Amino acid sequence: xxxxxNVKEFSKIAGVSPRNLRYYDDIGLFKASGISENxxxxxxxxxxxxxxxxxxxxxxxxxxxxxxxxxENRNMNEYETILQDQLKRVNEEMAELKLLEERIKKRIASIxxxxxxxxxxxxxxxxxxxxxxxxxxKEMKEQQDWEFNLVNLQNDHKLPPSIFxxxxxFIVDMDxxxxxxxxxxxxxxxxxxxxxxxxxxxxxxxxxxAWLTKYIRGDHHEAHKHYGSLTEYAKKKKLALxxxxxxxxxxxxxISSDPNFYITEIQIPIVE
Numbered sequence: 001x002x003x004x005x006n007v008k009e010f011s012k013i014a015g016v017s018p019r020n021l022r023y024y025d026d027i028g029l030f031k032a033s034g035i036s037e038n039x040x041x042x043x044x045x046x047x048x049x050x051x052x053x054x055x056x057x058x059x060x061x062x063x064x065x066x067x068x069x070x071x072e073n074r075n076m077n078e079y080e081t082i083l084q085d086q087l088k089r090v091n092e093e094m095a096e097l098k099l100l101e102e103r104i105k106k107r108i109a110s111i112x113x114x115x116x117x118x119x120x121x122x123x124x125x126x127x128x129x130x131x132x133x134x135x136x137x138k139e140m141k142e143q144q145d146w147e148f149n150l151v152n153l154q155n156d157h158k159l160p161p162s163i164f165x166x167x168x169x170f171i172v173d174m175d176x177x178x179x180x181x182x183x184x185x186x187x188x189x190x191x192x193x194x195x196x197x198x199x200x201x202x203x204x205x206x207x208x209x210a211w212l213t214k215y216i217r218g219d220h221h222e223a224h225k226h227y228g229s230l231t232e233y234a235k236k237k238k239l240a241l242x243x244x245x246x247x248x249x250x251x252x253x254x255i256s257s258d259p260n261f262y263i264t265e266i267q268i269p270i271v272e
Contacts, residue, residue, distance in 0.1 A: 014055070062082055128206075134203060172186065177245070183220060210269075215265055220264060241269070
């Protein structure tokens, strides 16, 4: 007669908790060898290899449904199919982790960018490379318009919510810069240098060239007050400005809980 082990004894040999052994038995994945005279499950030693196979599959992340299917119809083709399917899933997860790694590196780089910003209130001319953006051309009069349209943009392009942190910008129509409200914009955009945008349609660009730039301590309400100084500077330096400005809060409540540390960037293209 084969050695009979109770649930606790078999659990120690198999490396599976008694609770999971009972669960596997209940769902028909790994049945006990029998029921003892006192009404408790028991397992024979030959069941160890079977539970080791189940443990192996579970370690690889194979679903219980797939394991059960194989255990009920064990053959080489079924085994290979499980491994091929799992390899595909692992490769997909690795690709997603690689994208996540790139996003984290980008966030770290953006912190360095913030640390090296010119002093707030100083107007500079910056030479910038061409920048890819995802643009939503729609007039917005107040903050709830931004939020509504950005959610729609996220849903339309299946973007992760965290992509918005630090990457949202707005377009200001310079033709109405003197009469617009601080929350009024002609378009919104997302900086699209994140790898999640690689397969996103309708990309647009902020072209390379010289940009008149000013960093303001505060949010969009404070930035609204500084367009006059930028246009006056351009007039004094005989610079021709484009018909739009880019406004982006690069330090906000996502990064700092203190509004005194908020920084908003205004950039206006200089027409050569």
